[in-house]
Amino acid sequence: MERLSISKFWRIRKLHYTLAYSKCKKCGYAFYPPKHVCPKCGSSDLEQRTPPREGKLISWTKLYEVPFYFEDQKPIYIGLINLGEVNVMAQIVDVLSEDELREGAEMEMVFRRVKQDGTAGLIYYGMKFRPAHRSGSSKQGQ
Ligand SMILES: [Zn+2]
Structure with missing residues (x-):
């Protein structure tokens, strides 16, 4: 079972929190996650650049079999989202x-719990997406 140490999480926090x-x-090629050398x-x-917090859905899939730390959320949706570059x-x-998951649907970034470390009680957070422009949704779930 993979365990994310606090120090590793700290090093990659910018990746998690801003994508x-x-x-x-x-050559102008843009890629995520960031690397030290252009592929x-x-x-x-x-x-290093920071993408906009809203994007458009390209495609998605629904997962019924998930890593153990997603057990309480399954089935989960995984999407490919365009954030400009x-x-x-x-x-x-x-x-x-x-119906909200049509191609081209507006998606917005949200900050959510990713996993909880059972032994240390640490809770890791990261960026996820949700359908945007739902009436009144922008002020909820903060
Ligand atoms: Zn290049």
Whole structure:
């Protein structure tokens, strides 16, 4: 079973909390998660960028078999979401109806519990997405 240490989580926190990505200054390729070298041209001249908090759904799937720390949430939705220059794969939460998951649907980033470390009692948080522009939804779930 994989365990995320506090120190590892601290190192990758920016990734978790903002979905920061890399953009290559040489060839212009943007990718998530960020790396030290461009996977397209091999350049290490990269800049880190922060994507917008809203994006558009490209496609999604529903998972019935999930890692143990998602047991209480299953089945879960996983979506591929376009955030401008990059696409990210993330969990979609607060889905009231699968009609909300049409291609091109507006999605917004939300900050949610990802997993709880059973032995240490630590709770890890990260970014997930939910259907956007639901009436009154922007002020809820803070
Ligand atoms: Zn490049």
